[in-house]
Amino acid sequence: AKERGKNNYQFYTKEMTARSLERMTIERGLRHALLNNELLLHYQPQIDSSSGCIVSAEALVRWQHPEWGLVSPIRFISVAEETGLIVPIGIWVLRTACLQTKAWQENHGLLSQVAVNLSARQFLEHDLFETIKAVLEETGLNPSSLELEITESAVMQDPERTLAILQQLQELGIRLSIDDFGTGYSSLTYLRRFPVHSVKIDRSFVQDIPNDEGSMTLVRAIIALAHELKLDVTAEGVETEAQLAFLKTQQCDLLQGYLYSRPVTAAQLEIMGGEINGQ
Ligand code: C2E
Ligand code: CA
Ligand code: CA
Ligand code: CA
Numbered sequence: 001a002k003e004r005g006k007n008n009y010q011f012y013t014k015e016m017t018a019r020s021l022e023r024m025t026i027e028r029g030l031r032h033a034l035l036n037n038e039l040l041l042h043y044q045p046q047i048d049s050s051s052g053c054i055v056s057a058e059a060l061v062r063w064q065h066p067e068w069g070l071v072s073p074i075r076f077i078s079v080a081e082e083t084g085l086i087v088p089i090g091i092w093v094l095r096t097a098c099l100q101t102k103a104w105q106e107n108h109g110l111l112s113q114v115a116v117n118l119s120a121r122q123f124l125e126h127d128l129f130e131t132i133k134a135v136l137e138e139t140g141l142n143p144s145s146l147e148l149e150i151t152e153s154a155v156m157q158d159p160e161r162t163l164a165i166l167q168q169l170q171e172l173g174i175r176l177s178i179d180d181f182g183t184g185y186s187s188l189t190y191l192r193r194f195p196v197h198s199v200k201i202d203r204s205f206v207q208d209i210p211n212d213e214g215s216m217t218l219v220r221a222i223i224a225l226a227h228e229l230k231l232d233v234t235a236e237g238v239e240t241e242a243q244l245a246f247l248k249t250q251q252c253d254l255l256q257g258y259l260y261s262r263p264v265t266a267a268q269l270e271i272m273g274g275e276i277n278g279q
Contacts, residue, residue, distance in 0.1 A: 026079045029065065034088055038064050041096050042263035045272065046115070046234060046254045049247065053277045056113040056147070056254065059097035060263045061089065081121045090122050091131060098139040098146065100266055105145070110273040115147040117179065120154035123161065129168045136172075143173035149200065150176065152184025163194060170195040177234065182222060191229060198253075199226050203237025206257070210242045223250045 033039055039061060046056040063071040080086040094116050101114040122128055136143055148169065155162050155178075166176055177198040178190070182205055191199070201222055208215035219235075226233045235247050238257030247255060261272060 023079050023082075026076050027083050027085065030063070030076060030080060030083075030085050030089070033063055033065070034085070034092065038066070039089065039092060040064055040265075041093065041100070042265060043100075043114075043269045044256055044263040045261050045269065045276075046256045047260050049252055049255050054269075054273050055111065056115060057111055057269060058115040058149070058256065058263075059093060059100075059117075061093050077119070081119050084121065086119045086121050087125055090119060091135070093117075094132065095135050095139065098135055098141040101145060102139050102141045104270070104273075105141075108270060108273065110270065110277070111145075113145050113147055113175070114141075115149050115177065117149045118154065120151070120157045123154060123158065123165060129165055129172075132169065132174070133172060136174075144175065147175040147177055147198070149179040151179045152181075152190060155190055155194065156185065159190075166195050170197075177232075182218065188225075191226075191231070196231065198232035198234060200234045200236050201252075203257075206235050206237045206243055206247075207239065209240075209246050216246065219247070220250055223252055227251070 040063075041059045042062055043057040043059055045054040046058065047053065048055045061073050061077075063073075063076060065071050077086065080089050097114050097116050101111055104110040105112075125131070132148075136146065150162075150166075170176060175197040176195060177200055178194075178196055179200050180202040181199040183202045190196075199222065201219060205215045205219050205222075209219065210216065223233050232253045234254040234256060235243075235252050236256050238244055238247065238255050238259045240259060243257075244255065244259060264272065
């Protein structure tokens with residue numbers, strides 16, 4: 001038994017070493033990526049359920065690594081959050097998305113809004129509000145064209161502090177949405193207390209439509225509650241016609257998912273916008 005214990009210990013340390021080595025490699029690579037313009041944004045269209053037009057898009061970061069190819073945010077966002085690199089990365093994402101959207105609005109009449117993800121870690125920076133305000137001024141994008149997506153867990157880390165920042169953002173005219181809605185704690189409390197404009201129903205609920213009665217009841221209830229509170233509802237992860245049909249009967253406002261489009265490059269979104277909105 002003694003021997004086995006020892007081997008287990010070695011096994012775990014080896015695995016841990018490999019993991020922390022990978023994290024260190026990613027951290028070093030990310031620092032390099034920021035300096036060398038290896039980050040880029042893809043945009044996933046959000047479709048107005050009544051008009052069928054692309055009215056908004058979510059900006060999703062990617063990393064074009066010279067050897068590893070296109071790296072998914074699932075692989076590097078947590079490292080960026082732990083190391084604090086999410087702060088400069090987040091500013092880069094925000095500036096890039098705002099600049100792009102301003103250009104789309106002026107040259108193509110495309111997108112009344114862009115959605116950008118904010119990590120909990122970014123709320124710990126003392127100047128988050130000033131930074132966002134400065135980016136809007138610098139890029140010329142109207143604050144009402146920017147929607148910030150935050151998760152309930154981000155809010156929960158320091159509710160008082162987060163609330164104060166969210167109030168400043170809302171006074172400036174920025175829209176706030178609760179991302180992955182339904183997966184965190186205290187959803188209802190925060191809906192009432194926080195100055196949010198919309199909720200995004202998590203993909204995990206959408207994917208069970210139309211087979212799981214429980215998920216459908218939940219989605220129906222979330223939409224009804226949100227509308228009662230005068231909030232917009234976006235469904236994420238819409239993949240099938242059956243899901244679309246159900247969400248439409250429930251008057252879900254915006255639809256996002258592979259059924260319409262995967263996240264695409266800015267150039268591809270422009271083409272798609274011209275084709276779909278022009279019809
Ligand atoms: P998220 O905010 O929940 O973003 C939605 C994710 O679902 C995206 O993954 C998107 O590609 C994927 N998705 C969209 N529609 C469908 C669908 O119909 N089916 C399926 N199976 N998946 C769908 P992605 O781009 O890999 O991003 C993963 C996560 O990384 C995001 O989840 C978000 O939490 C984080 N992330 C991405 N970009 C940023 C960023 O700029 N800042 C921060 N803080 N986080 C980011
Ligand atoms: Ca999101
Ligand atoms: Ca989400
Ligand atoms: Ca999600």
